[in-house]
Amino acid sequence: MATKNTSYPRTKIKILLLENISEAAVNELRAGGYADVQKINGALSEAELCEAVKGVHLLGIRSKTQITKKVIESADKLLAIGAFCIGVNQVDLAAATKKGIAVFNAPHANTRSVAELIIGLCVMLIRKIADKNAAAHRGEWLKEAKGSFELRGKTLGIIGYGNIGSQVSAMAESMGMHVIYNDIATKLPLGNAKQIRELKELLKRSDIVTLHVPSDATTRNMINADTLKAMRKGAILINHSRGDVVDLDALKKAIVSGKLGGAAIDVYPDEPEKNGDPFSSVLQGLPNVILTPHIGGSTEEAQANIGLDVTSKLVKYLELGISAGSHTVPGVSLPPQAGTHRILHIHRNVPGVLGQINSRLSKVGINITGQYLKTNDEIGYVILDVDSKLSQEAFEILKGIKGTLKARMVY
Numbered sequence: 351m352a353t354k355n356t357s358y359p360r361t362k363i364k365i366l367l368l369e370n371i372s373e374a375a376v377n378e379l380r381a382g383g384y385a386d387v388q389k390i391n392g393a394l395s396e397a398e399l400c401e402a403v404k405g406v407h408l409l410g411i412r413s414k415t416q417i418t419k420k421v422i423e424s425a426d427k428l429l430a431i432g433a434f435c436i437g438v439n440q441v442d443l444a445a446a447t448k449k450g451i452a453v454f455n456a457p458h459a460n461t462r463s464v465a466e467l468i469i470g471l472c473v474m475l476i477r478k479i480a481d482k483n484a485a486a487h488r489g490e491w492l493k494e495a496k497g498s499f500e501l502r503g504k505t506l507g508i509i510g511y512g513n514i515g516s517q518v519s520a521m522a523e524s525m526g527m528h529v530i531y532n533d534i535a536t537k538l539p540l541g542n543a544k545q546i547r548e549l550k551e552l553l554k555r556s557d558i559v560t561l562h563v564p565s566d567a568t569t570r571n572m573i574n575a576d577t578l579k580a581m582r583k584g585a586i587l588i589n590h591s592r593g594d595v596v597d598l599d600a601l602k603k604a605i606v607s608g609k610l611g612g613a614a615i616d617v618y619p620d621e622p623e624k625n626g627d628p629f630s631s632v633l634q635g636l637p638n639v640i641l642t643p644h645i646g647g648s649t650e651e652a653q654a655n656i657g658l659d660v661t662s663k664l665v666k667y668l669e670l671g672i673s674a675g676s677h678t679v680p681g682v683s684l685p686p687q688a689g690t691h692r693i694l695h696i697h698r699n700v701p702g703v704l705g706q707i708n709s710r711l712s713k714v715g716i717n718i719t720g721q722y723l724k725t726n727d728e729i730g731y732v733i734l735d736v737d738s739k740l741s742q743e744a745f746e747i748l749k750g751i752k753g754t755l756k757a758r759m760v761y
Contacts, residue, residue, distance in 0.1 A: 361385050367410035371434045375657030392624040400424040419445040430667050432660040438677050439565045447728045450696035450755035452679040454663040458513050459655040460647030465517035475586045475612040480640050502526035507556030510563035511537040519543045553580040565592035575600040584611035590646040593617040602632045612638030616646050671733045671760050680724035684733045690719050691741030692760045695732040698753040699725045710747050716740045
């Protein structure tokens with residue numbers, strides 16, 4: 351945590367955390383002097399959130415809360431959003447960018463938890479443990495080897511060789527599996543894994559296929575009736591990535607027909623908002639199918655790590671203006687300098703803004719001791735360190751620059 355005092359007292363910074371975010375995050379914030387931290391266990395609807403976000407400076411969410419354009423427009427003081435999870439597809443990033451709101455997440459903090467579960471599911475499904483467990487609970491004894499196999503020597507196909515996919519790869523090889531993977535980018539393989547350029551070729555060669563891709567136009571329903579036909583008879587499909595990358599109706603047909611030997615699904619196109627809500631899926635009741643409630647990264651270790659990771663990013667942005675890891679505000683990091691005051695300036699990305707800043711400050715004799723500018727397609731972000739004696743005057747000048755979205759003195 352940064353130790354400098356923000357120009358806006360920490361006790362007046364309002365923080366709202368939704369969806370039962372880890373106590374590690376709450377404890378870290380309060381230890382840093384942020385007293386006004388409200389924690390809500392569930393997600394909020396759009397209408398509820400539009401009201402709740404008023405006056406809030408930092409907002410923390412997980413995967414259920416949808417941050418729409420309407421929510422962002424209702425946020426009168428919001429500086430940053432922390433997505434305490436891997437993805438940020440639940441946030442309207444375009445709207446956040448246009449309003450100069452930084453959006454952070456934790457893309458690496460729960461990778462081990464997900465990877466371990468994938469390997470566990472491979473064992474469970476290839477041995478048909480779910481069906482045998484259900485039978486035992488019914489009082490039926492199903493002791494047989496038919497249709498049960500070892501992982502050793504089998505081929506695991508990984509679609510998406512990022513942070514999670516590559517960890518699954520290393521763990522699968524340690525189990526004696528052959529690993530092949532498909533990714534839109536050329537990725538350096540771990541161990542003896544091999545990249546396969548064509549998706550259908552990977553599907554044809556894999557005994558088990560596991561998905562680790564984001565949700566976008568290129569991945570939506572990428573596993574469908576056509577691609578399922580390419581899979582081996584009796585193969586297993588695991589999806590712990592995003593709910594819209596698999597056509598569940600087509601998957602059901604493939605399992606009922608015997609084309610696939612099983613599946614594990616953790617994410618769904620539509621998911622309940624909170625624990626205890628009704629849940630329905632076309633895959634319910636199918637043989638050798640394991641359905642879980644979006645818990646791939648839900649371990650106490652992962653949630654604590656995510657809590658600390660995202661909290662650290664939010665506090666560094668609030669107290670030092672460091673935006674590294676943001677999906678909206680360009681990533682800027684400038685070390686603090688003694689004897690200066692730091693001002694942040696977010697503006698529309700139009701020509702001449704930096705020139706205006708420098709010329710106007712120079713005209714009144716304000717010395718800039720440190721400066722860093724970075725832009726994206728929509729906005730530009732400048733960190734300036736100026737002489738502390740003239741910082742208030744500099745701040746007023748920056749607020750008046752044409753195209754300014756936000757100007758903030760951090761210390």
